[in-house]
Amino acid sequence: MVTIKDVARLAGVSISTVSRVINDSKPVSKEVREKVLEVIKETGYRPNDVARSLVTRRSYLIGVIVNDLSSSYVAEMVKGVEEVGKMYNFDILLCSSYYDTEAQLKYLRLLDRKQAEGLIMIGYKYDKEIIDKVKELNKPTIFFTRDLIDDSLKYVKIDSKSAMYEMTNYVIKNGHKNILYVSDYDEKSTYEAEKIQGFKDAVGDNNIDIYEILEVQGRKYREGYKFGEKLSNKGFDYTAIVCTNDEIAYGIMNALFDNGIKVPEDVSVVGYGGYKESKIIRPSLTTVSEPYYDIGAVAIRNLIKEIEGEEEVENKIDLPFTLTKRDSIRNIK
Amino acid sequence: MVTIKDVARLAGVSISTVSRVINDSKPVSKEVREKVLEVIKETGYRPNDVARSLVTRRSYLIGVIVNDLSSSYVAEMVKGVEEVGKMYNFDILLCSSYYDTEAQLKYLRLLDRKQAEGLIMIGYKYDKEIIDKVKELNKPTIFFTRDLIDDSLKYVKIDSKSAMYEMTNYVIKNGHKNILYVSDYDEKSTYEAEKIQGFKDAVGDNNIDIYEILEVQGRKYREGYKFGEKLSNKGFDYTAIVCTNDEIAYGIMNALFDNGIKVPEDVSVVGYGGYKESKIIRPSLTTVSEPYYDIGAVAIRNLIKEIEGEEEVENKIDLPFTLTKRDSIRNIK
DNA sequence: TTGAAAGCGCTACCAA
């Protein structure tokens, strides 16, 4: 392995000078610079970032802790984080905790030891233990989570109440008067509570009084499917089903389909999220699209601003959503 | 920031001793150990891995370069890499190149400077420039790619020829005698060539002579959809369509659906890959399932073996595939 | 414009 010392010796200069030409940090005479560059080329010298980190106290590393990378929206966010991070010369250290608090704690410690300069937490909800640890680490950190239990934290989010309001409103405008809202969890998160509020507000503002809110035990495709099966078996007279997320929505849709109930002919279904799959399934899913790539991009952009000590960094960032109108809903007016 | 020196001073011992208790590397008397531990607790001291890396010459970092994390199978592989990596205390530095050779080169250099101990390359195909650079870096590296141009490289793969042979055979056993194979690219990769060979072998062994091989200009959903539209418009008399990958398959299926052609009633469609979406779409897709999580897991396990200098590391790893039989194919016998 | 030297935080050797 060739080091800066070797280069210096071979070029007949001091290591300071070599450092200067590598980093372009101070003027170096043309001849010396060329000589050094030549030696670097000949020897194939490559600076060691670990050594550099130690003295500059900069790692240009950002730790990202996710629950599960195989959720398409998580992958999309990480992609945004990674790509924008790279634009600012930051690298991503990826950790996936699979919803486990112990793992999250472990990775928090790990990232700290690795001198990560910032943290991005992408998850569903966090134990107080995690929140406390994050505060203790005292590093720039940004959350994307469904449950914001601590107001001193920095996060990026979507105004889910308005989003669900608009979605529900759209459903109603399509003539639906008997609507089921499928909530994703019995243990209410602030995020889910907001969505339900949006739904209720829309229903109230439109004087719809035949509606129901049911809970599915989980938030994945599987659970949605099971729920849809139960629904099919017991029968129902809703004309529209509003789901708290896309996976639940296409879980339900597939169960209906497999039980001979047609969407949107027999019942309309709408989702929330705008996951990749929502445009691939048939009928394509009407949904609220959350800009996951952008969420990741904005999160890291903001984090880097804070790391670089810029002044005007916002603490709470609201990103716009869009209503994606597709084929899973029918106008029954 | 509290360093090992502070701990040593506060505990009234030398830094060597502190180092020993942190790493449990040499015997330390019970009293001294307890005193040191106490000071560590009080001060909240956390060792700096950067400094440690510099002296031990170990980073425990593995660089992963992918093309696009938003492909579900890539995310699945990275998940396998990350989770198994963590089991062995290795961390993942994630880079996404978006199919760009320049970016790949840049990340290769970056990972080298960051002292990554190994490299995992997940991609479609690589320029010679990349292969050369990888060789030059002379680090343990493992590929998962569709085009293996250099036999000295280490890779993990699926026997795609056998897989496609079995799939085609299955289609034929279902009574199909007029089959279209949809290839994904005009510029043949070794991987695609193998699949085609598997298809041809099966067709030949079964004395089927009405078959066709067509090319779609790309390998994503979009291109599959476009291809399916063209197919629908011009009409066809194939009874089955074998696709080179799942995205193409459901692209085609959706185009057929949107044009009133029913799968599997009017035509059977099968895919290759076993992407997450293949079980969600309706009809669910019959496909060859490649074990992406395992591919990632095996790749990194093997890489770590090489890094740790174990003897019996294989260079070419073949992983088993499975035929996933679902609803997109109909028996027409 | 250049070089000498201190030192980043740690491990590991050698001596005690």
Add this chain to the structure above:
DNA sequence: TTGGTAGCGCTTTCAA
């Protein structure tokens, strides 16, 4: 079982 110290590869003063 402990401490002293060299040194990992680099940046960054300070002086020349």
